[in-house]
Amino acid sequence: MSTLDRPYHHGDLRAALLDAADALLDEGGDGAVSLREAARRAGVSPTAAYRHFADKTALLAALAARHFAQFGQALGGRSFDAMGPAYVRFALERPGRFRLMFGPLLRAAQTDPALQAASAAAFQALRQAAPDEASALRAWAMVHGLAHLLLDGALPGSNDPDAVLARVLPG
Amino acid sequence: MSTLDRPYHHGDLRAALLDAADALLDEGGDGAVSLREAARRAGVSPTAAYRHFADKTALLAALAARHFAQFGQALGGRSFDAMGPAYVRFALERPGRFRLMFGPLLRAAQTDPALQAASAAAFQALRQAAPDEASALRAWAMVHGLAHLLLDGALPGSNDPDAVLARVLPG
């Protein structure tokens, strides 16, 4: 007694779920991503996601991996000096993604090989552009911290990203 | 028909709820804090918290404010150079608190004056010890970023905090 107006099988539910979760992430941040809502947007029953992801964490890990790849690419072509601003800009433009990628999830999903590989690759891009490893680490830490502080509105006074960047970055 | 073996009124539910939430935070991180569980631990009905906090966010904001005060004090007495390691150590020892204090909440609860004041005070401690404002910002960003990266296990290779700190901080 199927009254479905669509094929029983979706075609590429996995990708559709990731896309839906992605939209939720950008709209409302980490907390706004729910399996059920993603399923709803994919036009599928609430539990269909479990055929493609072990649990919610796995879905989020897959999402983060996807973004790490894209993130690494965005950094890739640039000079060392241009990476910092690009890093911060990404965080401010896509806070949800940034928080997902660098958040408790990374630790929680440490067994996910795709995620680990993707995040390592992103660091590689930075490392290769830096003169030495200590500089790479310092720069990464500073830019990462700046991104978080700006994102959280933790900086007193001017929260204008460009102004803060100019004041902080050398050159 | 009251069968309560305790006074109907708690005495200081607000503080008790904060303490309970605090314990939850330290035990299981942000996600593990629930109003209902906090109420349970305070020995009170699930909705009693709403007499003291508008919603969950308000409870968390109050908690964060409390921690900011203590955090500012912990940084207060130190020299500029000693602040960095202290900052990172705090983050690693109390990841839940750290993530709560510097997280989406700060933005979500920007109207909470207590929270804003407390977080501003913490930056003041750092600012006063630094030679100038730009140095303060740079140092803060770097240490903050380092704390996050270590917390998330995002650093490739050695994640030993002391080793990383030694390699990154000047001196």
Next chain:
DNA sequence: GGCCGGATGTTAGCGATGTCAACATTGGAT
């Protein structure tokens, strides 16, 4: 071609959570 098993979705339901509305109890000001 027809069967048949694994992959993919579905329905039903459990326990937990945040929140609201309506009601109960209490302590303190008058």
Next chain:
DNA sequence: ATCCAATGTTGACATCGCTAACATCCGGCC
């Protein structure tokens, strides 16, 4: 002593993650 506002309670609703049991479909085998 009385009454009110502060404080707690009960009951309920919608949502969520997740499991179990069942339905449907596609592709490979005879």
